Amino acid sequence: MEITKVLPDDCISLIISLTSPRDACRMALLSHAFNSIADSNAVWQMFLPLDYIHIISNSSSPPSLLSLPKKDLYFTLCYHPILTHNGDMFQLEKESGKKWYMVGARALSIQWVDTPRHWTWISLPDSRHTPVELDVSIEGTAAGEVRSVILDPPRNMPQQAKERVDGWLEIEMGEFFNGFENDRTVEFSLREDHDDQPKRGLIVQGIELRPKHKNNR
Numbered sequence: 001m002e003i004t005k006v007l008p009d010d011c012i013s014l015i016i017s018l019t020s021p022r023d024a025c026r027m028a029l030l031s032h033a034f035n036s037i038a039d040s041n042a043v044w045q046m047f048l049p050l051d052y053i054h055i056i057s058n059s060s061s062p063p064s065l066l067s068l069p070k071k072d073l074y075f076t077l078c079y080h081p082i083l084t085h086n087g088d089m090f091q092l093e094k095e096s097g098k099k100w101y102m103v104g105a106r107a108l109s110i111q112w113v114d115t116p117r118h119w120t121w122i123s124l125p126d127s128r129h130t131p132v133e134l135d136v137s138i139e140g141t142a143a144g145e146v147r148s149v150i151l152d153p154p155r156n157m158p159q160q161a162k163e164r165v166d167g168w169l170e171i172e173m174g175e176f177f178n179g180f181e182n183d184r185t186v187e188f189s190l191r192e193d194h195d196d197q198p199k200r201g202l203i204v205q206g207i208e209l210r211p212k213h214k215n216n217r
Helices: 009-017 021-027 032-038 041-045 052-057 063-067 070-079
Strands: 089-092 099-104 132-138 147-149 186-191 206-209
Touching: 009 021, 009 032, 009 041, 021 032, 021 041, 041 070, 052 063, 063 070, 070 089
Parallel strands: none
Antiparallel strands: 089 099, 099 206, 132 147, 132 186
16 A cells, blocks of 8 residues: 555655655655655755755845745755855755855955965965965864875875866865754864965865765665
């Protein structure tokens, strides 16, 4: 007997919403009855972040984005990042619906950033040869592991950077765990302070925060 004839739609909707976006898409293919439930707003509302209305309302996106069916809105946020009013790029991770942020370079706290003789906002072709140190930590706790990285290492060193589809290079700075406790500040740092020589040639697009997959399936 088909489950849609045994359980009410609200119950099936709740069950599907407790799975994952991938599972919901698979269930939509089972039958016409499952399709209408698995694609419903009630299901996909649960896959969106709790504060998605606030995020979209405080972005450059048109208000009409909020009028989309929830499934369409979900995949729009997966494939088309939105620019928030504070300059960050926001999107959803397709598999899980977790938040994915890009903190733009101009939103970072950079020493002497307003002093033209130290920093200028231009593009430089030779920007990959200076070693820098990276670390990620939670405010008020001991500093995490400090990693020394270089974008364009000599031939006898392993390649640490990965080329993205958009042509930029990315390097993992570190990781942290959100245990859904009280809000804490996550601190990131990028520095090179072992000598007093002027620094030049470094171009930073931003810092990206994205969910880490667990191999538990």
